[in-house]
Amino acid sequence: MADPERTAVCHVLEATEGGTRQYLSDLCLGLPAERFEQTAVVSALRAPEFGADIERLREAGVRVEIVQMVREVSRAEDLRAYRELLAFFRANPFDIIHTHSSKAGILGRVAAWRSGNSALRVHSPHAFAFEMNLPASRRRLFAAAERFAGRLTDLLICTCEGERETALRHHIVPPSKAAVVRTGVDLRAFHPQANAHRIREELGLPQRHRIVGTVGAVVEQKGHRTLVEAARIVLDEMPHTTFVIVGSGVQRHELEARAAELGLGRRFRFLGQREDVSRLLATFDLFVMPSLWEGMPYALVEAMAVGVPVVGSDIPGIRDVVQPHSTGRLCGAGDAAALAAAIREALTDEGASSRMAQAAREVVMREHSRERMVSAIAGCYERLLEVRAE
Template sequence: MTGMPRTQAHAEHPIAAARPVIVHVLDEFGVGGMETVALTVIARTCDRYSHRVLCLRGRGVRADRAEALGVPVEALGKRPGKDVAAYLRLTRRLRALRPAIVHTYNIGALDVAFWARLAGVRRIVHAEHGRDVSDPQGSNPRYRWMRRVLAPAISRFVPVSADLERWLVDEVRVGRARTQLIYNGIDTARYTPSESEIGIDRAAPDLVACDILFGTVGRLDPVKGFDTLIDAFAEACAAEGDQRLGLVIVGDGPARAALEARVAEYGLADRVRLPGSRDDVEAVLRDLDIYVCSSVAEGVALTILEAMASGLPVVATAVGGNPELVAPERTGMLVPSGDALALAEAMRSLAAAPETRRAYGEAGRARVCEAFSVAAMTDGYIRLYDQLLGD
């Protein structure tokens, strides 16, 4: 647990031996939607399974949260490339832990399936939360080949969107019987609409004094398309009319300096805030008027679901699983990826239509509560795990 000696944090719970052991293997336990889903599933099933987390490289900033739940997190110190020594360490740890299931995540942990089989693990789940940053369309022949070759070692691929499932089956040619779609879900009790439209302190340091506040949340990485969002916001400001617009981009990452430079080039430093990562995203969302997702590629964006649960209308790029979340002219608007002018027009359109924003926000929350709750997601993983354990 947080603050206790590492040896004590890794001590075996007296009941743990009675529960099936599930080892989750990630590149790092960092900040992102995939890691949030993993942590949520772990937290909600600790009474049913004994979870462990192995990180191929470093522990990551979410490790302490897992250990606060009594779930040990270990880092294997993998170096870039195919570090055989790290994979041998992984194999030894799996042999010692003797998991009933190994659950791996995304391309960074895909080849763990081979080493897990070498360690004697029979049941392997591989989750596909989105395509690699360097391969947003999933067309990299080497990555496709790796998935196809390792498919016989993997009990189930778990795509988090119908788009990813179609891609796995039709393009990667993983057999449909090996896939099980489980949509990401969020806590609709945590993410709720603002109780009042009055009294929002938009003069606070992380926000902007404005009439209409756009916002987005995500790692500051090129795949999120935040450069296009800033271009679109600048275009919207150039034709904003009587309304003063503001933008907040919550998150941190390697593109931060470039994005700050872009904001400065447009002379929008008084309109745009990049406050870094926040632990109270639900509070930030309640301060927004419109949520914008400008991604180049997505699986199922948790941040869109969080925004919809918060009663916000959404403008999103029509990529990946986004069209499965945002219903045009019902919960928001979809635009082509990388098209700053189309994005600006959608942002301006919603900024000028308060009744439409309200209707979209109400419909969006209803949709999330019905189809994308954290309970539905957790039940999906429990059914999958129990089915495999029964085989």
Template sequence: MLHRFDIGGMESVFAALIDRLPRDRFRHTLIALTEVNPAFRQRMARDDVAIYSLHKREGKDWAVWGRLYRLLRRIRPDVLHSGNIAAVEGQFPAWLAGVRRRVHAEHGRDWHDLDGSNRKYQLLRRLLNPFVQSWVPVSQDLARWMEADVGLPARKIRLIVNGVDLTRYAPDSTARAALAEGGIAPDHFVIGCVGRFWPVKDHANLLRAFAHLLATDPEARQRARLVIVGDGLLREQLHTLARKLEITPQIWFAGARDDAPRLLAAMDLFALPSLAEGTPLTILEAMATGLPVVATAVGGVPDLLAAEETGLLVPPADPNALGQAMQRYLHNPSLLADHGAAGRARAAARFDLAQMIDAYADLFEETTDSER
């Protein structure tokens, strides 16, 4: 159960669980408090998934919890798995409806609460704790925050780090041809980013960093190109900013794509400029593809990225630092290759999707006599 099933990292985890958990042990139902994006439906391989949209109104809509309670009483699931603050309140109706196993995952903090200090949100989680049997953070950072700041009991916290499909995301020497659509030549140095155009992702920081790189490095002005894969509510603002920075000729806004793995494999360097993160799947996907990563040191990112081994960490909202990190790779092909290979090896050793699937399977099948 999510607030909305759309295109994003958390939704990708839910889609992977639906498709990869053993069919002989698990059946699935999707519940969206608002709506399900048709694009999300297309990402699921299984065709036996029931989907319900509860059409929650904007803001407080107390009636939606009644609709959720009645739905749960009718379909009688064994487990309710919800994600992030916008869906956590559904755990109480699930308890009332007699759902035996209740799991809530935190994949990152709310845009309005980047550091997790919002007392109202912390209190809400504590009040709902008696009705949640397992809290699942996807990063060490979130696990520490759940216990130390929110005050949830350590015995209920189960860390499950996101995993990546090492077959789908892998180096591909033929992928470079995919960039021709964006007017990018084989000899260009391609910096890429994949993600929704959402304030917390701070794509504006990346555009300013790229502009700084081009303004301070004549070679970058000739060779460097930026490919941004994704879409979202800030699309027009980002296009306007690119024009204002006079970097539009060096950027390809590729839009939302079904071939993101191929575009990743066509890049030289991956950049993540976020203000906050849980365990960003895009970093794992880039590492699995053999790309070095330049990322902001926020949330669970430092747990994924081995600084100076698989990539470089920079402060958030610091375009000069981000631009300088990208510049290091532009002028050092051996560093680019070494960090890319190390990233692929690290993803295979520590973040294989199969490990994540097994962890969730074990969690969902656990039983408990105590709910408090």
């Protein structure tokens, strides 16, 4: 039974990996339990390791319900998931239903609307599906679906100004229903560390090499193919450099084969999924985010918090936090030559890179703490309820 003294919030998420997984955990574990009674309706298909998150959420007092949702469009699977969500919302009253990412965003908002549940409907896109590298017809379909769901949305919470601008440009919601709450990270975990040389020894990374690394799922979105091609160009001029990818995903074997084909050998390492990302970031001389599309990536903000110089793609979400010649360097998405040039410049001009890294850390400390993000989300919920009560 719902506690009338607390705001009942239901989160809905299919994409239980990467940044959206972290975002759900941050909200469920960070929103004050004395003010919010939280439920998470999640799919467990994406990442087997998400099972540990489910147990941790339940131990913290969050109700977790499983509704299996698939990433790809599937008429049969999507209809089944929609019906399960519809039944759940009819049986369980909430004050706020907050959907996350594309699939849960469409199914969850439509089911909440059709169920007659009186909850206010909030959505966080975490990048829009119509920005993906897809055929034009598929992008138009996804944009139309987002516009329809936008009409059912009381508030769209974007992770950066660029994402909000995308939503307004595509007429997803009117400006009055689009807010920005910047991605926040755990500054107690992500901070400069002085033992990078010992970590390099543990990993077998050359002490005298410059380490260029990235963190993220090894999937098309993250642009790792561009990084492999750029590495070949950089290594021709700067052979004492080692490239590192931290993360797992469907493209790993393909990228390993391409790195071998290019003769990169031990100078391009795939470290797989790791739980000690904050320690690994401290070993990097340069963090690279070569993504093709993004919301505002956690890994980039975490690298900046650790004080590592950064290079990123010139796309919404990255350019919101990486200001050229101020907090980092930008280059064209998917352009290996441009990425290589930015990497060479960052490694060569150490003074400028260090100054930009310090400025970036100051921005993160000021604007991107996890506590600030969670507090702002709580404020969004409470303002929505206050307006409805007027």
